[in-house]
Amino acid sequence: MSAHGTPIPMTARKSGPLTGVAEVPGDKSISHRALILGALAVGETRITGLLEGQDVLDTARAMRAFGAEVTQEGPGAWSVYGVGTGGFAEPDQVIDCGNSGTGVRLIMGAMATTPITATFTGDASLNSRPMARITDPLALFGAQAMGRAGGRLPMTIRGAESPIPVRYATPVPSAQVKSAVLLAGLNAPGETVVIEREATRDHSERMLAGFGATVRTEQSDEGRVITLTGQPELKPQTIAVPRDPSSAAFPVCAALITEGSDVLVPNIGLNPTRAGLFTTLREMGADLTYVNEREEGGEPVADLRARYSPDMRGIEVPPERAASMIDEYPILSVIAANATGRTDMPGVRELRVKESDRIDAMAVGLRACGITVEEGEDWWAVEGRGPGGVPGGARCASRLDHRIAMSFLILGLSTREAVSIDDGGPVATSFPIFERLMGDLGAKLERDGA
Ligand SMILES: O=C(O)C1=C[C@@H](OP(=O)(O)O)[C@@H](O)[C@H](O)C1
Numbered sequence: 001m002s003a004h005g006t007p008i009p010m011t012a013r014k015s016g017p018l019t020g021v022a023e024v025p026g027d028k029s030i031s032h033r034a035l036i037l038g039a040l041a042v043g044e045t046r047i048t049g050l051l052e053g054q055d056v057l058d059t060a061r062a063m064r065a066f067g068a069e070v071t072q073e074g075p076g077a078w079s080v081y082g083v084g085t086g087g088f089a090e091p092d093q094v095i096d097c098g099n100s101g102t103g104v105r106l107i108m109g110a111m112a113t114t115p116i117t118a119t120f121t122g123d124a125s126l127n128s129r130p131m132a133r134i135t136d137p138l139a140l141f142g143a144q145a146m147g148r149a150g151g152r153l154p155m156t157i158r159g160a161e162s163p164i165p166v167r168y169a170t171p172v173p174s175a176q177v178k179s180a181v182l183l184a185g186l187n188a189p190g191e192t193v194v195i196e197r198e199a200t201r202d203h204s205e206r207m208l209a210g211f212g213a214t215v216r217t218e219q220s221d222e223g224r225v226i227t228l229t230g231q232p233e234l235k236p237q238t239i240a241v242p243r244d245p246s247s248a249a250f251p252v253c254a255a256l257i258t259e260g261s262d263v264l265v266p267n268i269g270l271n272p273t274r275a276g277l278f279t280t281l282r283e284m285g286a287d288l289t290y291v292n293e294r295e296e297g298g299e300p301v302a303d304l305r306a307r308y309s310p311d312m313r314g315i316e317v318p319p320e321r322a323a324s325m326i327d328e329y330p331i332l333s334v335i336a337a338n339a340t341g342r343t344d345m346p347g348v349r350e351l352r353v354k355e356s357d358r359i360d361a362m363a364v365g366l367r368a369c370g371i372t373v374e375e376g377e378d379w380w381a382v383e384g385r386g387p388g389g390v391p392g393g394a395r396c397a398s399r400l401d402h403r404i405a406m407s408f409l410i411l412g413l414s415t416r417e418a419v420s421i422d423d424g425g426p427v428a429t430s431f432p433i434f435e436r437l438m439g440d441l442g443a444k445l446e447r448d449g450a
């Protein structure tokens with residue numbers, strides 16, 4: 001059921017050509033970071049293009065609870081008066097991060113080196129996700145955590161009285177772990193070092209530098225070594241949040257599998273640590289072009305043009321690409337189902353611990369729609385039925401997971417029989433305008449009983 005209300009059952013039906021311009025919302029990862037770093041700067045940070053999805057709104061609320069002044073001034077336009085590095089106040093209420101792994105993990109890091117205590121909780125999905133990956137490195141700084149068995153929320157963190165900087169090699173490829181350690185390092189004296197074997201999204205490093213922290217990234221035999229100098233005075237910034245490539249993935253993929261489609265998705269950030277899906281789609285033979293390639297705010301940006309692509313073929317997705325498209329595997333599996341041949345997706349163990357077990361969630365629903373899916377602990381493979389070849393006709397569980405909900409709705413736009421989901425409510429966590437945006441392109445999406 002939906003985290004923030006009663007379930008919203010929805011159905012997607014075979015649609016005619018999808019056409020037009022899809023203006024997707026701001027980047028979720030960058031929106032969380034803009035609010036958190038704004039709250040740790042001294043003075044006013046102004047943000048435009050902020051994603052006003054539930055995940056980010058929950059982070060805004062949390063920043064207020066830690067003492068920052070956070071105000072919405074217009075659509076996507078926000079002002080944050082920060083309290084300075086180490087200036088967080090002790091919240092007098094439980095911090096509810098809703099459905100957001102990024103929100104709770106980054107905020108835990110940001111408060112862990114300040115001598116305050118905070119208790120965190122979330123919805124049923126978030127409260128089942130692993131947190132030891134965060135509290136283990138935070139303990140090295142001197143923070144203490146007490147949570148449910150298995151390192152689950154609800155959890156109380158007592159921040160370190162006299163934090164010490166750490167050197168930490170992340171055991172899993174995770175930008176959330178890396179970012180939590182860097183944010184904790186902000187209030188530790190000396191240099192905090194994070195080492196990651198595989199490159200994960202680097203928005204924290206970029207934004208910390210933008211706020212005036214000293215951060216350097218070097219490539220070594222161990223992988224990427226990121227060094228942050230602690231206790232900087234963060235200077236408030238003006239931030240224009242780019243549009244989210246993970247949200248762009250949905251209209252792009254919808255156009256690729258829906259006959260006759262031609263959709264433009266403008267201003268999408270193509271940071272190499274995020275753009276793996278688009279590379280993969282092009283390798284599969286998708287008619288996806290980058291129009292008007294340029295740089296904005298130090299990030300590569302382009303308009304994406306996606307056209308119906310009946311000639312897509314299955315491929316093996318290189319495992320070293322996984323981190324750069326980790327949230328896009330559910331929608332990639334929908335493309336794979338419509339391609340010719342088999343798509344192998346190795347090296348994706350992390351998919352098992354997202355808002356849902358995303359391999360299982362997609363495998364169960366795809367099989368119900370007539371697709372053969374094989375899986376192991378850290379891999380899965382989808383046998384394509386070719387363009388227009390997916391039977392559909394099933395009701396799929398979205399499991400409190402926005403990406404699962406949206407992926408099945410996109411699948412249903414080209415299946416022979418309609419595809420339903422039990423709850424479209426989670427979509428609002430990352431893509432609150434999804435239904436309207438897809439409807440405007442011509443997608444036949446409806447709320448059941450409406
Ligand atoms: O740092 C971030 O903003 C995110 C990192 C990724 O999670 P992991 O760090 O768990 O891989 C990703 O799945 C999530 O949607 C956003």
Ligand SMILES: C=C(OP(=O)(O)O)C(=O)O
Nearest residue numbers: 099100101102103327354
């Ligand atoms: C995994 C995701 O988010 P989070 O970890 O922030 O809940 C996602 O948005 O796909």
